[in-house]
Amino acid sequence: MSYLVLARKWRPKTFADVVGQEHVLRALANALESDRVHHAYLFAGTRGVGKTTIARILAKALNCEAGVSAEPCGRCDSCTAIDEGRFVDLIEVDAASRTKVDDTRELLENVQYTPAAGRYKVYLIDEVHMLSRSSFNAFLKTLEEPPAHVKFLLATTDPQKLPVTVLSRCLQFNLKRLPVALIEQRMQQICAAEGIDAEPGALARLARAADGSVRDALSLLDQALAFGGGGLRDADVASLLGTLDRGQVLGLLDAVAAGDANVLLERIAALDEDVPDYERVLDDLATLLQRVAVAQLAGAEAVAGEDGGEILQSLAGRLQPAQVQLYYQVAITSRRDLSLAPEPRLGFEMALLRMLAFRPAPDDAMPKAGAPRRLSQAAARRQQSPPATTASPAAPGGSAAGVADWPALVTDLGLSGALRTLADNCELVEATDEQLHLRLARRNAHLATRRLKERLTERLRERFGAGVKVRLELVEEAGETVADRAARAERERERQMREQLGNDPEVRELVDSFDAELAQESIRPIDAGRGPASD
Ligand SMILES: [Zn+2]
Known part of the structure; x- marks a missing residue:
C-alpha cells in the first residue's frame, strides 16, 4: 500500500475530529439537528484551517443514509463514498481553474435535476472568489432561487472579493487560524x-x-x-x-540586554554558519520577545515550563517593558523589510544593532559598559558650575570672613559625592571670622545628615582654622543655590535638545516608519561638555 500523507490520512471525518473552529461547528450542528440548514454557506479563512474539510463533513451529514444529523454514521454508502471522494451528488469545483462563465453555466445546467444517490446535491466551490464577474452573475440567479434539493458550500481565502449580492445570500462563517x-x-x-x-x-x-x-x-x-x-x-x-535552536536566539537577546555589541556580533557570526532563514529567525525573535512580555506582565511562572524558560525569566527582569515592546516592533518591521536589505544577513544584523542602539537612558536601567551614559547629576553640576575665579576664593589658612563666593569655595575645596551635593544645595548667608552661616531649604533637609554636617565642618576647619563654627540653618526656601542653578540650566538644555531632536529629519523618519513617539523624558544630554547649552 502506498504511503498516504498524514494530512490526508488524518483528515477529520466527523465534526468531533475537527480541531478548533468550535463556533462554526456548533452553529452547523444546531442547524442540522433542528433541520434548518441554509441553502448556501460561505466558509472563509486562510489556507489549511479546515474550510473544505468542514464542508465535506457537512455534505456527509446531509446525505448520510441514517438520516440528517450532526453525526453522520461514516459507514453507509453515502458516507464512505464522500470520504473516498466518489459521491455523485457532491460536486467539487476548484473555481481557480474554472473561472469562465461557460464553465459556470455548464456546472449549473444540472442543478435542476434531483440528486442521483443522495438526499441533496451539494456543490462545493473552493476559492469561489476566483470566479469572473459574469460567472458570478450566472451563479447569482441560481443562488436567488435554488431548488430545494441543492446546497451550495462555498469556500474562500478572500471573502472581500465576492460581490455583495453573493455574500448577502450566503450564511458566512469565518474560520480562525488555530493556536x-x-x-x-x-x-x-x-x-x-x-x-x-x-x-x-x-x-x-x-x-x-x-x-x-x-x-x-x-x-x-x-x-x-x-x-x-x-x-x-x-x-x-x-x-x-531553517530555524534555530531556541537557545541560540535567546543568546542574541541576552547580548542585546547586556548591551554587548562584541558578543552580539560574535553570536550572529556563529549563527550565520548554519545558514538560517533570517526571516524565520526574526519570527523566532519576535516570538521570544512576546514570551518575555508575557513573563513581565503575568509573572515568571507564565513561562516557567517553556524551553529556555530560565533565560526568558532573566530577560524579563533585565529589560524594561517598553524596551521589549520596541524590540518586538524592530523585529517585525525588520522582517517585513528584509527583502529590501542588500543581503538577508545584513538586514538581520542591522535589526539587532538597532535594538542595541535604542536603549533607554541608563539611569532607568542597569548601566552597562560601553552604553551611552549620562553623567551623574553631581558630575553634570560640577561641569556646569561657574569656573572658579582666578583669585583663590580663600587661600589656605585665610580668614573665613573673606568668603563671598560659596560656589567657588565648594569647587575649590574639591568636595565630592554626597558631601558635594549637600554643599551645592546650601546658600551662604554670612561669613565672619568665627562662623560660616549656611542655609538649606527644608525640602533638602535629608541631605544634611549628622555625618555629612560633621564632615563639612571638618573640611571648612581645615581651610579656615579649628576655631571656625559652621551653622547650618533650615529655612522654608533658600535663595538660588548652585544646585538650583545647575538644575535650571539642565532643564533648559533638555528643552533645547527635545526641540532639536523633534525636528531632526532622521528622527522624524524613525517616528514615521515605526509609528513611534519620542519618549520626551528619556532625552537627556549624555555629554555635558558638548551640549547645545555650551555652544
Ligand atoms: Zn452515513
Missing part, C-alpha cells in the same frame, strides 16, 4: 497513534512554523519524518525549517 498549542496537541495525538518518537521541542517548532494551519503542520511533519529517517529530532526539524 499553536492546539496544533501541537493534535500532532502529539497523531504521533502517538502512528508510533512516532517525537521530541517535544520538534513538535512545538513545527506547530509554530505551521502558521495556524493543521494541514501545513502535518505536511511539515511528513517532511520532517522523511528528513529524519522516521524519527523526529528537534535539531533536524530546526535545520529543515
Whole structure:
C-alpha cells in the first residue's frame, strides 16, 4: 500500500475530529439537528484551517443514509463514498481553474435535476472568489432561487472579493487560524497513534512554523519524518525549517540586554554558519520577545515550563517593558523589510544593532559598559558650575570672613559625592571670622545628615582654622543655590535638545516608519561638555 500523507490520512471525518473552529461547528450542528440548514454557506479563512474539510463533513451529514444529523454514521454508502471522494451528488469545483462563465453555466445546467444517490446535491466551490464577474452573475440567479434539493458550500481565502449580492445570500462563517498549542496537541495525538518518537521541542517548532494551519503542520511533519529517517529530532526539524535552536536566539537577546555589541556580533557570526532563514529567525525573535512580555506582565511562572524558560525569566527582569515592546516592533518591521536589505544577513544584523542602539537612558536601567551614559547629576553640576575665579576664593589658612563666593569655595575645596551635593544645595548667608552661616531649604533637609554636617565642618576647619563654627540653618526656601542653578540650566538644555531632536529629519523618519513617539523624558544630554547649552 502506498504511503498516504498524514494530512490526508488524518483528515477529520466527523465534526468531533475537527480541531478548533468550535463556533462554526456548533452553529452547523444546531442547524442540522433542528433541520434548518441554509441553502448556501460561505466558509472563509486562510489556507489549511479546515474550510473544505468542514464542508465535506457537512455534505456527509446531509446525505448520510441514517438520516440528517450532526453525526453522520461514516459507514453507509453515502458516507464512505464522500470520504473516498466518489459521491455523485457532491460536486467539487476548484473555481481557480474554472473561472469562465461557460464553465459556470455548464456546472449549473444540472442543478435542476434531483440528486442521483443522495438526499441533496451539494456543490462545493473552493476559492469561489476566483470566479469572473459574469460567472458570478450566472451563479447569482441560481443562488436567488435554488431548488430545494441543492446546497451550495462555498469556500474562500478572500471573502472581500465576492460581490455583495453573493455574500448577502450566503450564511458566512469565518474560520480562525488555530493556536499553536492546539496544533501541537493534535500532532502529539497523531504521533502517538502512528508510533512516532517525537521530541517535544520538534513538535512545538513545527506547530509554530505551521502558521495556524493543521494541514501545513502535518505536511511539515511528513517532511520532517522523511528528513529524519522516521524519527523526529528537534535539531533536524530546526535545520529543515531553517530555524534555530531556541537557545541560540535567546543568546542574541541576552547580548542585546547586556548591551554587548562584541558578543552580539560574535553570536550572529556563529549563527550565520548554519545558514538560517533570517526571516524565520526574526519570527523566532519576535516570538521570544512576546514570551518575555508575557513573563513581565503575568509573572515568571507564565513561562516557567517553556524551553529556555530560565533565560526568558532573566530577560524579563533585565529589560524594561517598553524596551521589549520596541524590540518586538524592530523585529517585525525588520522582517517585513528584509527583502529590501542588500543581503538577508545584513538586514538581520542591522535589526539587532538597532535594538542595541535604542536603549533607554541608563539611569532607568542597569548601566552597562560601553552604553551611552549620562553623567551623574553631581558630575553634570560640577561641569556646569561657574569656573572658579582666578583669585583663590580663600587661600589656605585665610580668614573665613573673606568668603563671598560659596560656589567657588565648594569647587575649590574639591568636595565630592554626597558631601558635594549637600554643599551645592546650601546658600551662604554670612561669613565672619568665627562662623560660616549656611542655609538649606527644608525640602533638602535629608541631605544634611549628622555625618555629612560633621564632615563639612571638618573640611571648612581645615581651610579656615579649628576655631571656625559652621551653622547650618533650615529655612522654608533658600535663595538660588548652585544646585538650583545647575538644575535650571539642565532643564533648559533638555528643552533645547527635545526641540532639536523633534525636528531632526532622521528622527522624524524613525517616528514615521515605526509609528513611534519620542519618549520626551528619556532625552537627556549624555555629554555635558558638548551640549547645545555650551555652544
Ligand atoms: Zn452515513
